[in-house]
Amino acid sequence: MDIEGFVRRNIESMDEESVKRVLSERIMELKDIDIETSMKMAEAVVYEVKKTLELEGVDETLREIVSYPSAGVAMGEMGVGSRGEGDFFVHRKIAEIVSSTGTSAFINPSAQDDGGVVKTSAGSSEVYITTAVDGIHSRLSEYPFLGGFHVTRAALRDVCVMGSRPLALLSDLHLADDGDVGKLFDFTAGVSAVSELVGVPVVAGSTLRVGGDMVLGDRLVSAVGAIGFSETPPTARKRAEAGDVILLTEGSGGGTITTTAIYHGLFDVVWETLDVNFIRASEAIMDAGILGDIHAMTDVTNGGLRGDAHEISSTTGMGLKFDAEAIRSMINPRVLEMLEDLEIDPLGVSIDSLMIIAPEDIADKAMAAVRGAGVDVAEIGVVTDSGIPLLNRDGSAEELRPLFREAAYTQIKKMVGDKTPEDFDEMKRMVEEAARRAIEKKDMVVQMIRDR
Structure with a gap:
């Protein structure tokens, strides 16, 4: 509960004593304290908020x-x-x-790419430094290990798809005032599990309370950043060309699929998400020495394939033509079964697959490298010059448009709608x-x- 926000919302519409009384009652709902202490807390919050609203005499520029x-x-x-x-x-x-x-x-944020890239010099060579940051899935606050595990994979994925080898991880952790300190350790263990599996160290971080004294409860919010480098230009989306082949690795999902499974009571599906196949597939392509010939790589996350297709098409001006059945074949069977049973569009949620866009001869080499790493991969489409992402399904083509929101994968999201x-x-x-x-x-x- 944001107690400062409560006061700001109500201080002008309610009399001050009523604000203090109601806030005091709300505080006691969350903290095991007596009425006298809760009232003192309420009075302190009201005092501080009122002071921020006293702008008379304040310089106009500073007020702005x-x-x-x-x-x-x-x-x-x-x-x-x-x-x-x-x-x-x-x-x-x-x-x-x-x-x-x-x-x-x-590569700056205007490219709407997975990570940002700066070019610098190292001796006589040019080096490309990639950075990426991802936030924990909001519904995994009560499952810190899974939250930490999946957000770390997400940050590493964003570095890998830019053609960079991950070098380091950073963790930024915020837990609300009443949160159990054990959540900090569980989250860090999830981050560290991925770190250990892929051999990328956690080198720095920060731990704070959500909103300091002004937010009560035990909500966990956090982010993990990743840093990588490459000696070749990044595989940014803008390099996609007409005639390129589109490949997709098998995806088992991450935070979104984990959330879907947990909040529908399908806990066994969580097991399917616990892997680092995406990073292994990316490293296999780097090790094969074909990275410089691949035009683009991305992870199927933001709004699912619908969202990624839209972003790639918007960035490049190119069209993309997908085969629906080929895409279905690259979604983990147990995950696909869950999505279809729950009537969730598999193309509208994050399945955490690696999508590769490359010339046909390079695409064949990429598939061989990925399969050699023990990860399944298939051709799912081609890049066209139509400027529109299309999906071929049952003999007809439909435009692959993003929804206003990603496909609703929890009951509350179904209520909110898309x-x-x-x-x-x-x-x-x-x-x-x-x-x-x-x-x-x-x-x-x-x-x-x-x-x-």
Whole structure:
């Protein structure tokens, strides 16, 4: 529970004593303390929030800095984090803010790729450094080991698909005020299990409370970052060319599939997700010496194949033509059975497969290398110049479009739904305006600091 947020939402619509009383009751629901102590806590929170609202006499510029450009659109309304059309739109706006700095990178956020890349020199050679960061699946807070395991795999995947060999891992861990310290250790054990399996060390990290004293409960949120390097240019999505063959390795899922299994009581499916096959497949391609000839690699995660196809097509201007049955053959049979039994679109959720885009002769070598590492792989389609991702199913072709949110894989997600809001265009306009104002604010502060 965000007790500061509660006060901010209610301090102007309720009288102050009522805010303190209700907040005190909420605090006692979560903490084993007496009414006197909870009331003192409530009074302290109200005092602090009121002080932040006392802006009379504050310099107008400073007032702008301590406020934020409200979009008037909530995260859930926009579908942020739900790996669909709304999420992709917001990420493009974030990329615009980053790009406005004028700093350069070989692959920057505007490419909407799996990881970012900078090029630097090491002696007489050029080296490409890849970085990636992923957050724990929000529904795995009560399952820290699995959360740590899968988020570490995700960060490593994002480095591998850029054609980099992972060098190091970083862990950023946040646990709310009432969380059991054992969660920290369990999460770290999950991260360390992957670290040990693939031989990539955890070198740094941070551990804090979610919201400090202002968030009660035991929610765990965290992220794992990965760093890798390569001596060849990255296998970025923008290199895909018409005529390329599209390959897909067998996917058993990660955090999303684990969450689906747990919250439907199908715990045996969790076993299917516990592997490091993706990283083995990526390393096999590197070891085969064909990485420089592969045009693009990506992991099938963000919104499933629907989302990745849309992102690749948007970035490259190319079309992609997929075979539905070939894709089905590359989804772990037990995972596919679960998804179909629960009426979850397998193309709309993360299955954690490695997708490889390469010329036909290189594709054959890639399949041989991946199979040599003990990972199944198949050809699932081709790149075209149509500019549209298409799915061939039962003799007919349909456009492969991302949903507003990824396919609903829990009961609460089914309730929220995946339909595009009727006012989505207006929501996008409001979000765009907030992003524009954020850039203006950034420019103002940078200029002020430079002028000093």
